[in-house]
Amino acid sequence: MTKPIIPDYANTPLRQKILRSIRNKPTTRGAGILLGLLVLLAVLAPFIAPQDPYDLASLSVMDNRLAPGSASMTGSVYWLGTDAQGRDMVSAILYGLRTSLLVGLLSTLGAMAIGVSAGLLAAQLGGIADAIIMRVVDFMLGFPSMLVALVLLASVGRGVDKVILAIILVQWAQYARLMRASALVERRKEYIEAAVNFGLPTYYIMLRHLLPNSIGSVLVISTISIASAITLEATLSFLGVGVPVTQPSLGLLIANGFDYLLSGEYWIAVFPGIALVLLIISLNFVGDRLRRSFNVRSA
Numbered sequence: 335m336t337k338p339i340i341p342d343y344a345n346t347p348l349r350q351k352i353l354r355s356i357r358n359k360p361t362t363r364g365a366g367i368l369l370g371l372l373v374l375l376a377v378l379a380p381f382i383a384p385q386d387p388y389d390l391a392s393l394s395v396m397d398n399r400l401a402p403g404s405a406s407m408t409g410s411v412y413w414l415g416t417d418a419q420g421r422d423m424v425s426a427i428l429y430g431l432r433t434s435l436l437v438g439l440l441s442t443l444g445a446m447a448i449g450v451s452a453g454l455l456a457a458q459l460g461g462i463a464d465a466i467i468m469r470v471v472d473f474m475l476g477f478p479s480m481l482v483a484l485v486l487l488a489s490v491g492r493g494v495d496k497v498i499l500a501i502i503l504v505q506w507a508q509y510a511r512l513m514r515a516s517a518l519v520e521r522r523k524e525y526i527e528a529a530v531n532f533g534l535p536t537y538y539i540m541l542r543h544l545l546p547n548s549i550g551s552v553l554v555i556s557t558i559s560i561a562s563a564i565t566l567e568a569t570l571s572f573l574g575v576g577v578p579v580t581q582p583s584l585g586l587l588i589a590n591g592f593d594y595l596l597s598g599e600y601w602i603a604v605f606p607g608i609a610l611v612l613l614i615i616s617l618n619f620v621g622d623r624l625r626r627s628f629n630v631r632s633a
Contacts, residue, residue, distance in 0.1 A: 365619030372613050376435050379428035384410065387421040387429055388580060394420050399594070402601050415601040417590060423601060426587055427609050433583040434613065437494060438564035441501035442556050445563075448502065449509025450545075450552055456510070457517030457548075458540050467510065474507035479566060487575040494577050497570060501563045508559075509552055516548040557621030561614050568610055584610040 375382070385392050397406050397420040404412050414423035456467040474482075483500040490496050520526060521544065529539045568585025570576035572592075577583050582590070584606045591602025 359623060362619055362623040365616040365623075368612060369616035369620055372431060372609075372616065373435065375428055376431035379425075379432050383422075383425035383428045385422050385425045387426040388582075396420070399599050399602070401599075414605050415599075417587075417602045418594070423605055426582070427584070427606055430582055430584040430587050430606060431609060431613065433494065433577060433581055434564050434567060434585070434610070437497055437501070437567045437577070437583065438560045441498045441505065441563045441567075442560045444498065444502040445505035445559070446509050446552060446556055449506040449511075450513045450549060452506070453510040453513025453515075454517055454540055454545060454548070457514045457521060458536065458544060464514075468514070471507045471510045474504070475511070477504075479504040480569065483566060483570055484573070484575060487570060492575060492578050494581055497567055497576050500570075501566055504566070505559060505563065509555075512555060513548060513552050516551050517544055520544055520548045554621070554624045557624055558618060559621075561617035561621065564610075564617070565614060584613075 380386075387393075394407055397412070397416050398418050400406070400412050400416045402413060402415040402423075404415065406412060412422050412424075414427070416422055417426065452467050452471070456464040482504045483497075486500045486503060487496060526539065526543060529543055567576055567583060568588070571583050571585030572589040574589065577586055579586065587606035588603050588610070591599070591604075591606070594600075594602050595604075
């Protein structure tokens, strides 16, 4: 009797596992296409948006709160309507996507850089250094992310750069813990012991051997963390302590239209909300599938 062929996921390169899982999962493939489309729209916003929604000279108060499909004073059509300032909602959403993605990407990269460095040092040095770093990580993880971000932004004020710093502060600890766990597993392997026995410098072992073989799981989780960062930024902006009105994100657009929901002018808040939901869902679907592809037991 022929034995069934069991895929050897443990020896399959991560890239092949990711591509295989995406091809075999229509939902993941669709989420990836949607995510790519949203990113492309955000990047090309200055070239494809009907107007610059934050150029006061291009706005007309006579066009404020027009329903979707209405014509402007000049004859152009506002397909998703306008807000209270007369801004075209299509243009506002495209520029809001740019801000949300920028904040999510930069904050995730910053948090990952700090967290990976701290976790790698803790795993390699061990002893007192490991204990100090991990106690700081435990301290940071003991506070709710929203509370820390609110306190920081209330102290330093609003701004895209300040929101990015606040999200970095609340996210780096989870990367440090994950990186330390992965690096500790790698340190027990024979190639690390061989490198130590050959007398290679500690920094060389960390950067040349330990880091490349331990960072895979961190990179996979970072996709989901981008979605978390965008959600946190949108919440902060909705509460009025996030990005300024001169550079609004999707969260601030939703906040601007919240007061008009009961008056029947739903489009001011609903359409940015739909864009935010689609962005978060697509990131979570892709990130979750990447996580499953990297995990041998669930691949």
